[in-house]
Amino acid sequence: MISSMMPFAFEFTSPSDRLQIGLIAIRWYGLLIATAVIVGTILASRLAPKRGIKSELMEDLVIWLAVGAIPGARAYYVAFAWHEKFQFQPWYKVFAIWEGGIAIHGAIIGGAIAAILFARRNKVSFWKIADLVMPSLSLGQAIGRWGNFFNSEAFGSPTDLPWKLFIPPCSVREDGARVCFRPPDLENSPGYFHPTFLYESLWNLMVFGILMFIFNRFPKAKPGTLVTIYAIAYSTGRFWIEGLRTDSLMLGPLRMAQVVSLTCIALGILGLWWLYGRRGRFWDTVAINSENE
Template sequence: MIEQMFLGQFQSPGPVMFQVGSFALRWYGFLIASAVIIGLNLCQWLGPKRGINPDLFNDLVIWLVVAAIPSARLYYVLFEWPRYAQDWLNIFAIWQGGIAIHGALIGGSLALLLFSRRHHLSFWNLLDVLTPAVILGQAIGRWGNFFNSEAFGAPTNLPWKLYIPFANRPPDLTSYAYFHPTFLYESLWNLGVFAMLITLFFYGLRHPEKIKTGTVACAYLIGYSLGRVWIEGLRLDSLMFGPLRVAQVVSLALVLLGSIGLFWLYGLGKNLPDWSEQKLAKN
């Protein structure tokens, strides 16, 4: 199957990495765990460059995982409730896929806000360090969709078309075998955003008077979300709210939020409001 993926037909070798008896290690879980470990190491490297103790990230990653993964799953389940209403135990079958990055961002942001306040750290300084790791993790995690043969786009005959097994095709498109590999589009887009954020981060270290705290975080919101808007338009499994694709609506809101942040920093010449720094100043 691996040979098929690289030498012939572009298709998933299956969701299971390896299996021993009843124990199975799935690609989806492996990739999420890998993204967390790689992200942690990246933060521990970048943190000291912004004056943050690298050891703090060992605690922060626990906060983020505990908050982000359940939030990502809950967000997905809420919009797909009819699929789970009859068998609610499947809500916990996260290894089968079905987590939403926007849910993870909401949960993770709340956890980061509480963590920064508890440790008297700047929320925006922490977020500038975290966002390159987050977008890199998203680039890695998207490959979980590939192995699960999910989150693909409309039928296509492009040279890089992705073969989807019959059982994974939408009921009204079973006669089509090849679809847009939207997981690949987003993974590549996220790698490009990662390169931009890292460049901006290190440029800011050399020119702190030009790159203000919070700039990297705002650039993440804009860069990632712009890609998600157009890629989501190709997907067949979008979470919907009436006639609207939820991810597109949320992404446009995040583009607006990031743009307001940059205007606040450079148009108004003010620092972004920071709840944690306000508490530190009072102490």
């Protein structure tokens, strides 16, 4: 629940990781991810005709993206969190995505591979459909981040700011399993942390607004423009927010999300320079003058 004592003073506390409806328990994490996919599909389908793409094509693309993005997001997370969270867990926990634990960068990699295959199969520009997906992606991230809130995960370092997230200490779930939410060195802390899920949700909403403005204001922008802008805008915020988190995926002493964010910012800037500085075009799945949308 969320309580406020003064303007801009909020204390967040997750009520539960499940929505109980009678005898049915629905995990908030899965429900929010499903909502993000549905909302994103509707948005991309409505935007598609404005770029000469059939709405039905974007609806078909969603299936391909799910097949590529969800396993990619989970595999990325498991790979970098293996020693900390999965090494001594039962093998099936690797697939327990409903308990949380996916990485957006893994989803983007898996989704991009699926989208390239889809574009080649349907003889359509990869960069055109990628541009159409970007607003849906940022909006979906804004929705999906609230799954971290209900799971009491992906929070930041301790804080005494007026807005803060309370993370409970270890507890025993209904199935008898003992779950610890805080890092071991912070188990005895007051329990208030930066609500980084909220920071990223709000940041993604801002990125969504920027992408929609550019989409509507510049209908003749070159294919790939929204992809590069998303890479710069999202990665800038993610780099800052990741520095606050206590559960970053690590590669040695490096926070992987920050390394990837810096790489994406550099590639995004380079891409914009290539498109508009050099007046070039990206490699694509179809010839520029022979697209068959």
